[in-house]
Amino acid sequence: MARVHSSEGHFMSRQRFSVNLPSISTGLRAAWREGYSLLDLRKDVMAGLTVGTVAVPLSMALAIATGVPPQHGLYTAIVAGAIIALTGGARFNVSGPTAAFIVILFPIVQQYGLGGLLIASMMAGIILMILGITRMGRLIEYVPYPVVLGFTAGIAVVIAVLQIPDFLGLSVGQLGEHFVENLGRIVTSLPTLNPLEFGIGAFSLVVMLLWPRLHMPVPAPLVGLVVGAIAAYGANQWFGSADTPAVETIASRFTWEGNGETGTGIPPIAPSFVAPWLLPGPDGEPLELSFELIRALLGPAFAIAMLGAIESLLCAVVSDGLTKTKHDPNAELVGQGLGNIIAPLFGGITATAAIARTATNIRSGARSPIAAVVHSVVVLLAVIVLAGLLGLVPMAALAALLFIIAWNMSEARHFLHTMRSAPPGDVVILVICFGLTVLFDMVLAVAVGMGLAAALFIRRMTLLTTTDRIEVENHPAINGLPSEVAVYEINGPLFFGVAEKALTSLHLVDPKVRIVIIDMHDVPSMDGTAIVALRSLIDEMHRESVALILAGLPTRIIVKLRRAGIRKTAGMLTFCRDLPRARLVALHWQKAKTE
Template sequence: MFSAFTQTVKAKPSLAAVQADVLSGLIVGIVALPLSMAFAIASGVAPQHGLYTAIVAGIVISLSGGSVINVSGPTAAFTVVLLPIVQKFGVGGLLVSGAMAGIIMIIMGAAKLGSLIEVVPYPVTVGFTSGIAVIIATFQIKDFFGLNVEPVDGHYLEQVGAIMRAVPTATLADFLIGMLTLTVLLVWPRLRSKVPGHLIAVLAGSVAAWAGSKISPDFVAATIGSRFHYEVNGVNGGGIPPFLPSLNWPWNLPGADGTPVGLSWKMLHDLFPSAIAIAVLGAITSLLCSVIADGLSGCKHDSNDELIGQGIGNIVAPFFGGIPATAAIARTATNIKAGGRTPLAAIVHSLFVLLAILLITPLLSYIPMASMAALLFIVAWNMSEVKHFIRTIRIAPRSDVAVLLICLSLTVFFDMAIAVGVGMSLAAILFIQNTISLTTTKKMEREHHGLGELSASVAVYDINGPLFFGSAQKAMKNIAAVSPDVRVVILEMSKVNIIDMSAMVAMESISQTLERNGIGLVVSGLQPRMLLTLRRAGLRRKTGKVEFSRTLADGVEKAKRLLRSLREHQAP
């Protein structure tokens, strides 16, 4: 816990490094300001909740996490999970489920599950992130074209149907503002300017919307100020309240019916599946970001500490109006490119957002909703990684392509949590299937140099590969069906590196079957730790029936003695 902060303090960064972090934090803050509002809006809540998340979670996670370079806050990946929660439980339910997810993430980190989450198969990751990108882009059509879409709580196809029915309500003003913002976002990177394109694009859209309304009264584009309203301590206004995030119990915030959600076991029970989904997605996204950041910066993160830090941040943020947060790949990459190397950069980014709330909230109200939609279009495009998606489809094994497409389809048409669960299950099944194919059992020919002169009554089987629940039966089934003239079986197991309980049971069954048929068994070359495991399971040396040897040559000698003993025992 707090390993990133501790590592930074021990390193004693120079004044030049501190200055680089401050500058990087300011640049990331400029990028994060519109993105935080956009992701909150896409999640179904007012934009200030995204800003509060960037402030509180950004500071807490940077201090308590395991990555010195990550920048955390609201992200695009969460929107597809959070929107259904808001629709069903309101903003209060969302914040409570976020705090519950934080507790789950701390448990995951304390249980050392960080390294396990890092090995999520690539097809699963690409599949659900591409699916999320499709959903994000689809749901921005409404604001990009200024559609008056009827409220629908159904799945993706029902949402698309509602959007299609609303096409006749499109407004020219919103479309033009959206296209202007999108054009700037696409063209600006080619100019190689150090000024973030997000800021210029949103600024251009806002100025155009304001100028258009002054030129023509009919040119009216929806803005943050016209879409969102607040009432704080008797003060009413449009857009974002110009107040700092304040402490408030999450369960006192309204649910879907407008009344406080309250705190009860039933509410916690109802929100638990959502909390699991938030925790799993947050863990995967954060650790994926950490791995990418390590590759770009040369730093090294602690995956379990990062999970604990993300958990602490997600517990604290809801008490200040923050929605679930995770490490953000785009903001982290910007931080690295700008020269940030310590948690100070993330803290400065959060302080920049805080100052923006105090100083420029009236100006933020002029940001058009179409500009926010255009911004999210670009986020969705970058998130989909179309080039990697197409390349995977072209060169990956058919089984991996199937997993990718299934994850994408389930994410879009059903649920992200289902997609990850099914994808991981399919990937695990394919892994087991591939691992089973690595385990072979071959009967060794008598001409083998290690066998010497061996009687035809002795059969030698070479077992190569891991023996576990998937491969044990396959490896052992041929051994049980030995020819009638065989009196001793040697199992050459020097190349076996894994034995699980299923394999132990299978070997015990083989031993008993051979013993009933009067056939001796010699287990040769098994590693000491696995040999000890077999003995604990009950498979021990039995004089005249079961023997163990360290080498094949020693096993051949023991087989000869065992064969003589069996013949003497069977002689009249």
């Protein structure tokens, strides 16, 4: 079969259309091509041990903040973490549950239960795969920084507020979906503050904040949760009982049932296959898989997929900057899609690349995606061997950990710096995205933010496109033209935001002008609106018996105009490659008119 090579570098058949699918496992193959030795394997194992140690408490905390039992966060790190590492396009990304998803997943759990969340995650995985297969991996380049900063800071605020009840030991009951309502319930429940829970939470928070200053190799989250668990164990022994613990822990809040056994805390069982639609819905009963349920979850699934794409590709960009490597964005989206399709079948919730864990992975000396696979194995061993000890972790200490995550995620310094130094339009977008994320939801914030950013971009581009009349006697290329010929130049793209303004400004004031030359060599593009406006200008000039010469247009735009029906007309409309040629044509037409 004969083939040609397109300008984009994709092979295309003359006889049929073919889709160029992105390769998977590009991160793994990139490391292998560079030469992978036993020393590299050792570095990956050590990095994986470090990241896995960090991932265990984070995965539990993020699952609980989402509204599901902690083991589902651990299952996510185990299953999705390994699959995405082996199939994705980023060499150093470490995937698992992340804080950014809490504001999206928490309402899904409230409305549809754990089963609904896992189904939505699978649907999001399918969307991510479609984005990767259709080569939409450059998506991140089209999300303006004020939008990203606004919704991430808003998410951080929501996460922090949701942790206040556990940190203070408040009796608030089940929180709802709306920030203002939840904040009101928290404020009214402040009199129920538990001094022991607050003390343990504050102690754990201080330890996690101060531990990095000692420059010890043990991760601060692990140390903070260990000391918090020791303090909680002592408080429960002295002040509590088996039925009413003085300090709430993972074991006292969560129960599990599996393999014919029951228990509290985290089950010491490896992830096993389970159909998500058989898991509990909002009423505790198994979901009934139906078209109505799928349709209801389509919106949340799309939101999950969009945030997952942004988060993963942002993480890959950060890791590229730290390691001087290059990721494959389309393969990364395919890998993220596979991970989110398979993980829910083993009890895992939504996964995406985690910037903090990825940075830890790189700083720990990782050489390939094998480090992320080792991280998943470490989490698996922790579930099987340390489940009982993990159940001793107090909820207040997990809340303290999430406070730190929320603070780091907020990028408060960048937020304030942007507020002070960015142009007013960007500040407005930042504030609106932040406010909408906090008061409503992230999907609305991103949609409105993107709309405002697009409007701001159009306004700025409008200011760049100008139309000016050229003084003939001062321009050597057109010198000597008679007064009946007027010359204009248009600079900048012609699209729906500027076309009318740019072309209507060509309105002739001098009734003696019979020929108009428009220099368009600085017009890089024209959209449909501009073509319609140009046609209207041509029709108006024809009615007034004024001839038009378009000079300097690229061939591709001329072809586009011809397809729209704008063609050469003898003595009235033509295209010239430059101003000197347009000058000769104008003189010829002027001579013909006078004869």
